[in-house]
Amino acid sequence: MAITILADSACDLSKNYYNENNIEMIPLTVHLDNEEYEDGLTINPETVYEAMRNGKSPKTSQASAQDFKKIFTKHAEENKTLVYIAFSSELSGTYQAAKMMELEVKETYPDADIYVIDSKCASIGHGLVVLEAAKLANNGASVNEIIEKANHHAKHMEHIFTVDDLEYLHRGGRVSKTAAFVGGLLKIKPLLHVEDGKLIPLEKIRGSKKVLQRMIDVMESRGQDFENQTIGISHGDDLSRAEQLSEMIQEKFNVTKENIVIEMVGSAIGSHSGPGTLALFFLNTKNK
Template sequence: MTVKIIADSGCDLPKEIIKELDIEILPLSVIIDDKEYGDGVDMNPKGLYKLMKDGKAPKTAQVSPGTFKNTFIKYAKQNREIIYIGFSSQLSGTFNTGYLMKEEVLEEYPESKIEVYDTLAASLGCGLIVHRAASLAKEGKTINEILEQIDFYSNHMEHVFTVDNLEYLYRGGRVSKTQAFVGGLLSIKPILNVEEGKLIPIEKVRGSSKVMKRMIEIMDKRGVDLKDQTVAISHGDDLEKANELKNMMKEKFGIKEFVINMIGCSIGAHSGPGTLAIFFLNKTK
């Protein structure tokens, strides 16, 4: 029996990949006007971004302890080995809840094998790790072989992204009100990455056309063997620009394999419409 791969909705994988690789996705929640919606269940990203453009300020909530516990128990009863691959613990409390529920379930089912892994990654950075793990599970690899690859991918995953409107990062406490105001006036686009699971601004560029070019330059500097990788692009309801980035990558690096998807509700609630992000490895061996 294959290892069961579980992830949360912060991985932003397309539904067709989730179905093909039999990944169990646990939804985070989005709260709008005191009403709670399951990420990708009761609320889809396109609907969320429309509400945000209309002035709504959503909040988010982690996966509930009960959801974790019931999911772990379901597969423990089937004698399945389990790996939960979590969205960065520095951006959400979800991983820590998963760890606590794992300990509870192991008290009831001490013979079970349950591993939880904090990727310190977000969106399709986490998604590429989940994709790799689920592909190996489908091939029948052992739990230790899969964990080794999860560890490698997590340690070498690059995130490079920009947001269309600094106001959303201001609401989430990522930039000051002055930075958001001045950035909006001057069309300044921040470029950020993820270091040790946290969002870190690395530079600012004026204008959206220049920011995409700069993202590609950073990718060129940090990436290795890019044409042989599966590269991911996530976007805040701007498929046109995501495809523009894809074409730039194909032309410059010869990349053939892409995963492209809209940023889900749990991350999009903080990054906002128009966000663009690219994910790739800085080491492949």
């Protein structure tokens, strides 16, 4: 029986990945200029970044609980298996909304084959977990095999990222106003990572030129088996720096360009990280 993989838009995969891998998507909501938009559907990241450059502060909200109920009910009625891989519960209420609807639907359909996984990941880190699950589903793997591999990838997915302007993180409550102001004056670039689903500062680097090399250094110290995994890079409307990082990775770790996925940080996550964000994702263990 075919197994459906469901992701939310915070995985930052572009439409071709959904189409090619039979992945269903549920959008988060972006609020801008008193309007509501569906991330990945009715607004593009460039619009969000341009608004932020002009001083606007877009807001976001979790995926709709009623949308989850509709999708879960449909699969329950059709007796189809569904695996939803969610954006980190530490960064959004989307996972909790899905769990709530899963329990509600199972009250009516106790045998519903629906599974909700908290990836504890974000952006393309989340996207890579989704792609691995979809690959298995399309190759006829069992639901237990899919869940096991998704959890393995999620647990071992490293997120190393920097932002162009600390002010955006300040608006999202990630750094203090003083730190954002002083960091801007001193041209300090924060390096952050994700630990158990939360954003955690790693170190501060003075000067943007040093950031890329430091990301490579961290990748070398934390990762392994790069030739046998897909590496992810996401960027906040800064493709040239993303490609520069990709070239450095290819040269340093002897990986092919085809093994690196580069995508723009989507409208929902980009509303908090801002233009100029650069993020790197890789496994810190051998690909299972």
